[in-house]
Amino acid sequence: MAKILKVHPGDQVAVAINDLKKGEKLIIDGREIIIKENIPMGHKIALRHFNINDDIIKYGFSIGRAITNIEDGAHVHTHNLKTNLKNNLKYEYHPKKTELKIARENKTFSGYLRSNGNAGIRNELWIVPTVGCVNGQAEEIIKRFKAESDTSYIDAIEVLSHPYGCSQLGVDFNNTKKALVAAIKHPNAGGVLVLGLGCENNQLSGIIEALGEYDHSRIKTLIAQDVEDEVEEGLKIVKELSELIKHDKRIDIPVSKLRIGLKCGGSDGFSGITANPLLGCFSDWLIAQGGTTVLSEVPEMFGAETILMNRAKDRSVFEKIVALINGFKDYFRKNNQVIYENPSPGNKEGGISTLEDKSLGNVQKGGTSSVVDVLNYGEQIKENGLNLLWSPGNDIVSTSALAMSGCQMILFTTGRGTPFGSFVPTMKISTNSNLFNKKKNWIDFNAGSLLDSKSMVDLLKEFTDYILIVAGGEKVKHELTDGKGIAIFKSGVTL
Numbered sequence: 001m002a003k004i005l006k007v008h009p010g011d012q013v014a015v016a017i018n019d020l021k022k023g024e025k026l027i028i029d030g031r032e033i034i035i036k037e038n039i040p041m042g043h044k045i046a047l048r049h050f051n052i053n054d055d056i057i058k059y060g061f062s063i064g065r066a067i068t069n070i071e072d073g074a075h076v077h078t079h080n081l082k083t084n085l086k087n088n089l090k091y092e093y094h095p096k097k098t099e100l101k102i103a104r105e106n107k108t109f110s111g112y113l114r115s116n117g118n119a120g121i122r123n124e125l126w127i128v129p130t131v132g133c134v135n136g137q138a139e140e141i142i143k144r145f146k147a148e149s150d151t152s153y154i155d156a157i158e159v160l161s162h163p164y165g166c167s168q169l170g171v172d173f174n175n176t177k178k179a180l181v182a183a184i185k186h187p188n189a190g191g192v193l194v195l196g197l198g199c200e201n202n203q204l205s206g207i208i209e210a211l212g213e214y215d216h217s218r219i220k221t222l223i224a225q226d227v228e229d230e231v232e233e234g235l236k237i238v239k240e241l242s243e244l245i246k247h248d249k250r251i252d253i254p255v256s257k258l259r260i261g262l263k264c265g266g267s268d269g270f271s272g273i274t275a276n277p278l279l280g281c282f283s284d285w286l287i288a289q290g291g292t293t294v295l296s297e298v299p300e301m302f303g304a305e306t307i308l309m310n311r312a313k314d315r316s317v318f319e320k321i322v323a324l325i326n327g328f329k330d331y332f333r334k335n336n337q338v339i340y341e342n343p344s345p346g347n348k349e350g351g352i353s354t355l356e357d358k359s360l361g362n363v364q365k366g367g368t369s370s371v372v373d374v375l376n377y378g379e380q381i382k383e384n385g386l387n388l389l390w391s392p393g394n395d396i397v398s399t400s401a402l403a404m405s406g407c408q409m410i411l412f413t414t415g416r417g418t419p420f421g422s423f424v425p426t427m428k429i430s431t432n433s434n435l436f437n438k439k440k441n442w443i444d445f446n447a448g449s450l451l452d453s454k455s456m457v458d459l460l461k462e463f464t465d466y467i468l469i470v471a472g473g474e475k476v477k478h479e480l481t482d483g484k485g486i487a488i489f490k491s492g493v494t495l
Contacts, residue, residue, distance in 0.1 A: 004028060004045060005451070007273055008060035013044040013076050015269050015351070017451055020045070036074045042269025042351030042415070042432070044076040056081060059272065059360040061304070063353065076353070083354040085303050085340050088326045093318045096310040098368045102288035108252040110472035111408075112190065115215050119257035120187035121408045121425065121471040122155040123248050125241060127193045127234070128184050130207055131165030131200035134224055138195050141234040149239065153246050154190075156479065160423055160486045165202035167495035176202055178378025179488045181210045182404035184219060188424055190248055191218050191241030193234060198225030217244060250473065256290030258471060259381055261402030261410040262365040263296065263426075265395040267343075268415025269351025270431040272361020275413035275447035278429065280367035281460045282411070282467070287369045287385050294381065294405055295366045296389040296398050298328040299342060303356035304363045308388065313370045320374035324390060331491070342393070346416045365413070377489055381406045396487040399426055403486075409471065417442050421478030423486045425470060428477065444476045 003026055004014040014028060020039040025032055028047065039045055044058065050070040055062040068080045112120040127138040138159040151157060160183055164176045184192050184207070196204035204221055211219070220237045224230035262279050264271055283293040301308065305325045312318035332339045343352045352358045372385035378401075381387060391401035399410050399422035410422055415431040417439045430436040433448035445466060450459060470476055478484065 004033075005273060006047070007058060010057055010060050012047050012050075012057045014047055015273060016041055016043055016045060033073045036071050039075045040351065041434075044269070044351065044353065046070050046072055046074045046076050048072055055084070058357060061356070061360055063303075063357040063360065077351070078348055078353050081353045083303075083340050083356060085355055087339065088329055091306065091309055091318075091322050093312070093315055094310050095312070098311065098370065100284050100288045100369060102285055104289060107255045107289065107468065109255060109258065109468045110250040111253045111257070112187070112248055113251060113253060114187045115218075116213075118187040118406070119253045119408070120190070121473075122188040123190040123245055124156040124158060124188055125154050125191050125238065125245060126157075126183075126189045126423075127159045127195055127238070128180055129159070129161065129165070130180065130194060130196040130202045130204055132161070132163040133166065133197045133200065134195050134230075135159065135161040137224060137230050137234070140231050141193075141195075141238055144231065144235050145238050145242070148235075149242065151242070154242065155473070156484075158423065158484060162486055162488050164488055164490070166200040168201065169493055169495065172490050172492045172494075173201065175377055175489050177206060177210055179400070179404050179486075181207060182378050182380065182406075183423065183486065184211065185214060186403065186406070186424070188408055189218075190245040191238075192220070193237050193241065194219065194221045195230075195234060196221070196223045198223045254290070255286065255468070256384065258286060258409075259292040259294065259405075259407045260286060260467075261294050261296070261399065261405070261407035263395070263399055263402060263410050264300075264362060264365065264413040266414040266416030266418050267347050267350065267352060267358060267361065268431055270448065270451065271352075271413055271415050272364050273431075274450045275415075275429045275431040276361055276364035278447045278450070278456070278459060278463060279365040279411050279413060281456060282367075282463060283365065283386060284367035284369055285460065285464060287367075290384055292381055292384045292387065293366075294375070294387045294389050294402055294407055295363070296391045296402055297362060297393040298324060298390060299332075299339075300355075300359050300362045300393045301325065302329075302340065302342075302359055303354075304359035307363055308366065308371055311369070311371050313372050313385075317371055317373060321371065321388060324374050324388060328390070335491070350415050375405055377401055378404055391489065394487070396420060396422065396485050397489050400485075400487045401489065409467070411467075413447070414443075419478060419481065419483050420485060421476070421483050423484050425476050426478055427467070427470060441481070442477055444470075
């Protein structure tokens with residue numbers, strides 16, 4: 001088996017598939033490379049001599065510049081490589097149209113068709129508090145319900161707990177309302193109780209107005225201060241909702257109804273080589289079937305944004321992507337933060353050296369499809385195809401934002417591992433086999449087999465089949481351990 005991997009024919013560095021020892025001799029592109037120092041798995045090896053300020057090419061693009069002379073066969077990392085990224089750029093639109101030569105397979109999944117035409121992959125019962133003050137009461141309602149009722153026919157019973165809904169101003173107040181409204185209308189919920197306190201600034205009346213048209217039989221409301229015993233009243237409503245859920249049945253639904261979020265976290269040097277390209281291939285496949293994928297983590301597009309901009313379906317979408325990128329940089333500056341304070345310590349330990357290195361791996365998840373739209377935080381998907389979404393890179397905030405946009409499932413690639421999940425199924429895909437074998441209680445699928453002997457064609461078929469099984473009801477690891485959560489984006493003043 002090969003010990004190093006060159007990602008793109010024009011690359012000037014390769015990636016160590018396993019730990020390499022000083023003095024090892026390797027052959028790549030028909031020439032011998034002598035390893036000059038111990039190099040950890042996932043880290044980069046110089047394939048040529050670099051002088052100070054030379055660009056270093058990986059994925060076919062610059063990932064930064066040399067800050068020292070670097071020998072052929074040396075370790076290339078944060079000690080000798082620095083980002084080239086600067087502040088806002090002036091972008092030009094150079095359309096690069098791609099045609100997906102992927103057959104339409106007419107596949108289906110077993111799901112729940114909702115009254116508005118959207119499809120759910122779970123039939124869950126949720127309590128959504130309008131304000132964090134009633135989180136405890138919501139939990140008590142659920143506790144009583146589980147103690148008194150048969151809940152075996154409900155996929156999950158959750159309180160979408162959060163600390164917000166009061167003492168918020170401006171953008172933060174609007175973000176909380178948009179986030180909760182999006183969660184309330186999510187198709188994975190067969191029934192929702194919206195529980196308010198009564199005196200919060202996120203008034204239940206405002207939530208109802210923002211909901212617009214909705215199924216009044218499936219979404220119920222209660223204000224705690226208006227009743228003598230909110231737990232008893234809430235329990236009655238939850239039992240009423242559960243009777244409706246009891247009669248829901250899964251039916252075969254075209255995969256064109258699937259909306260899948262694409263996310264990575266705890267990335268390593270293999271993320272852009274195995275798991276993220278696998279998601280890219282899946283994204284292209286699903287879009288060819290008429291479905292939708294959503295790519296987020298805006299700060300982890302910096303340095304690779306022009307790839308996405310040139311795939312915009314038209315100039316209007318191109319301008320939206322420019323506003324997305326530069327707007328997020330403005331957000332950093334507004335808070336007096338360094339725009340390129342990335343990658344994280346875990347990323348660096350795994351072999352990622354600069355933000356360009358990280359971003360070029362990140363955008364692999366978007367495959368080769370055209371970008372059809374750009375969504376603001378809390379905005380719902382309007383067009384089938386590849387969408388971009390405003391959100392930070394933070395794992396639970398970003399996955400929550402993807403779910404709020406209407407994604408029924410999140411595909412989450414990781415080289416380091418994490419047990420968390422959003423309030424929708426969050427499938428963990430390992431970038432390397434070591435992680436998969438070590439953390440089987442966290443990881444659902446192993447993309448690291450691409451480094452062994454499995455072809456992308458074979459693995460994609462296996463992966464696609466598994467996703468349809470999960471969409472049909474099989475639980476992923478974080479669902480089995482109840483590792484669910486919701487996080488609402490916050491940036492401003494708390495009163």
